[in-house]
Amino acid sequence: MPNISAINASIYTGLDFLEAPVTTTLRQQAPYEWAALFEEVTDTAGTGTLNQVTATADARAFGQIREFPNLGIPANVVNVPQYGQATSSQVSGQSDAPSLDFVFNYVPTIHAFINDLRSEGTQRLMRVRLAASEGIRATDGGTNASGGTDGAGANGVTLPYFDSVDGMREFSDFYFFGSVASFEIVPALDDAMQLNITLTIDGNLFGPVSYASAYTAAAVPADVSDYGTPLEIGE
Amino acid sequence: MTTFDAILSSVESQFAKTTWTDTGIAAFPVNFSKGDLYPEEFVKIELLPSTGLNMQYGSAKQRSGTIIIQIYTAVNTGLRRVTAIADLLDSLFYRKLLQNNVQTFSSSMQIKGGNDADNPSLYRADYVVPFSVY
Numbered sequence: 213m214p215n216i217s218a219i220n221a222s223i224y225t226g227l228d229f230l231e232a233p234v235t236t237t238l239r240q241q242a243p244y245e246w247a248a249l250f251e252e253v254t255d256t257a258g259t260g261t262l263n264q265v266t267a268t269a270d271a272r273a274f275g276q277i278r279e280f281p282n283l284g285i286p287a288n289v290v291n292v293p294q295y296g297q298a299t300s301s302q303v304s305g306q307s308d309a310p311s312l313d314f315v316f317n318y319v320p321t322i323h324a325f326i327n328d329l330r331s332e333g334t335q336r337l338m339r340v341r342l343a344a345s346e347g348i349r350a351t352d353g354g355t356n357a358s359g360g361t362d363g364a365g366a367n368g369v370t371l372p373y374f375d376s377v378d379g380m381r382e383f384s385d386f387y388f389f390g391s392v393a394s395f396e397i398v399p400a401l402d403d404a405m406q407l408n409i410t411l412t413i414d415g416n417l418f419g420p421v422s423y424a425s426a427y428t429a430a431a432v433p434a435d436v437s438d439y440g441t442p443l444e445i446g447e
Numbered sequence: 448m449t450t451f452d453a454i455l456s457s458v459e460s461q462f463a464k465t466t467w468t469d470t471g472i473a474a475f476p477v478n479f480s481k482g483d484l485y486p487e488e489f490v491k492i493e494l495l496p497s498t499g500l501n502m503q504y505g506s507a508k509q510r511s512g513t514i515i516i517q518i519y520t521a522v523n524t525g526l527r528r529v530t531a532i533a534d535l536l537d538s539l540f541y542r543k544l545l546q547n548n549v550q551t552f553s554s555s556m557q558i559k560g561g562n563d564a565d566n567p568s569l570y571r572a573d574y575v576v577p578f579s580v581y
Contacts, residue, residue: 225504277504317503317581346506402552404502404581 214372214380215422220344226370227274227314227340234335234389243421246337246387251371253423254360262358265371267350269363273370275322278406279315283340283386283417286310311410312390318397318407326409330392335414338390342420343383347373372423386419449508449547449580455494457546458514461539462492470535477517485566488528490536490574491517500579509581514540514551516574522562529572530556536574551578 230249232238238246250271254264290305316323329336341347348356348371353364356371374380390411398406461467462474473489475481496512503509516536520528533556540551554576563569 223504224506276507278502280504349506404579 214374214382214424215420216342216344216382216384218382222342222344224343224346224370225277225280225341226343226347226368227277227280227338228369229272229274229336229338231270231272231336231365234337238337239389239415243385243387243418246339247385247421247423249337250339250369252360253372262348262373262375264358264360265348265356265373266358266360267356267362267366267369267371269366271350271363271366271369272325273350273366273368274314274316274326275368276317276319277314278317278404280340281312281314282310283312284310285417309413311393312413313408313410316407316409318405323407326392326407327395330395330409333391335389335391338388338411340386340419341370341383342386343370343381345373345381347371347381347383380423382422384420384422386417387421388417389414449510449549451496453547454496454510454512454549454578454580457549458492458494460546461543464539466538467535472532472535485519485569488518488520488532490519490532493517500581502581507581509579511577511579514576514578516540518572518574519563519566519569520572522568522570524570526558526572529558529570533572533574536576540574540576545578547580549578549580551576553577 228250230238232249238249250268252266252268254266285307288305288307289302291300292303293300348358348360350356350362350366350369350371352367353362355361358371358373360371362369370383372380372383390413392409393412394408394410396408398408400406459474459476467474473486475489475491477491477493479491493515494512495515496510498511500509500511518529518532518536520532533554537554541554543551545551554574557573557575559571559573563571
């Protein structure tokens with residue numbers, strides 16, 4: 213099952229985004245269509261141990277992530293006094309939209325683009341890919357480990373790893389539309405330099421979604437339409 | 448993707464610099480014996496990459512550990528020569544960024560309690576400096 217099906221540490225989790233700004237059309241698309249904007253999956257089963265995956269020209273990775281925030285919609289519990297009762301009761305109020313605070317091991321040459329995104333203030337389609345096992349790491353316009361030729365600038369984007377024997381390694385994707393709200397560098401004396409950023413989220417968080425379970429040598433789908441129906445967190 | 452081997456190479460390459468070679472002090476790795484042919488003073492290079500760091504998602508190999516340079520000098524010559532060699536090692540290892548992005552921090556010196564157990568004609572002290580590689 214490509215969606216994560218066991219308890220594990222999400223060591224290989226990544227944060228990616230689309231370089232192209234958000235459009236109305238993009239907002240109306242389904243998650244499997246968003247997945248196709250990040251990566252192309254080619255049916256090459258039987259031609260080798262690895263099936264070919266390719267990062268698109270618009271796919272970008274944030275890279276060097278140190279800490280992820282809680283993903284989801286936080287509770288907003290309101291205490292309601294009850295006349296004549298010893299204790300009040302609680303109701304669930306309107307939730308505040310979350311601010312997603314990420315921490316990176318700061319490398320100026322890698323992370324300069326994040327401040328550009330903050331300056332632009334325009335929204336992007338973001339993707340958090342939870343993964344406990346190693347995927348294919350996209351290259352900067354070169355050939356990745358699966359043999360696919362990635363788009364220029366896609367360096368570090370997390371791509372699916374699936375071979376003709378074991379099928380696809382598990383991962384779960386979460387999508388949201390967001391923009392970079394803050395960019396703060398933290399120098400350090402005995403640790404790596406850090407970069408703290410806050411992403412604002414517009415709308416809901418879509419996920420978890422992943423490719424369908426039948427990614428094996430016997431039944432590799434021709435496209436990503438078997439991407440699954442996501443939960444829409446926040447509705 | 449810094450390997451254990453690359454970390455050791457980064458440390459050893461410091462001893463190829465003229466700052467060190469001009470001194471004429473021999474440097475040997477640990478687990479290497481010259482029998483009775485050791486010079487009157489020399490150092491041995493020891494590396495303890497002791498901790499794997501979990502401070503980044505993905506496949507980055509990040510580690511921290513300790514570089515130990517064993518300083519051997521002749522007995523009955525006092526401590527001055529030991530501290531002089533330690534200061535010389537500071538110029539190579541104190542808060543430096545070595546090859547392969549190996550970063551060293553503040554050093555310390557440990558006197559190992561007198562004459563070397565294997566060779567009573569030698570006095571031993573350890574120059575110790577922690578490192579991290581991200």
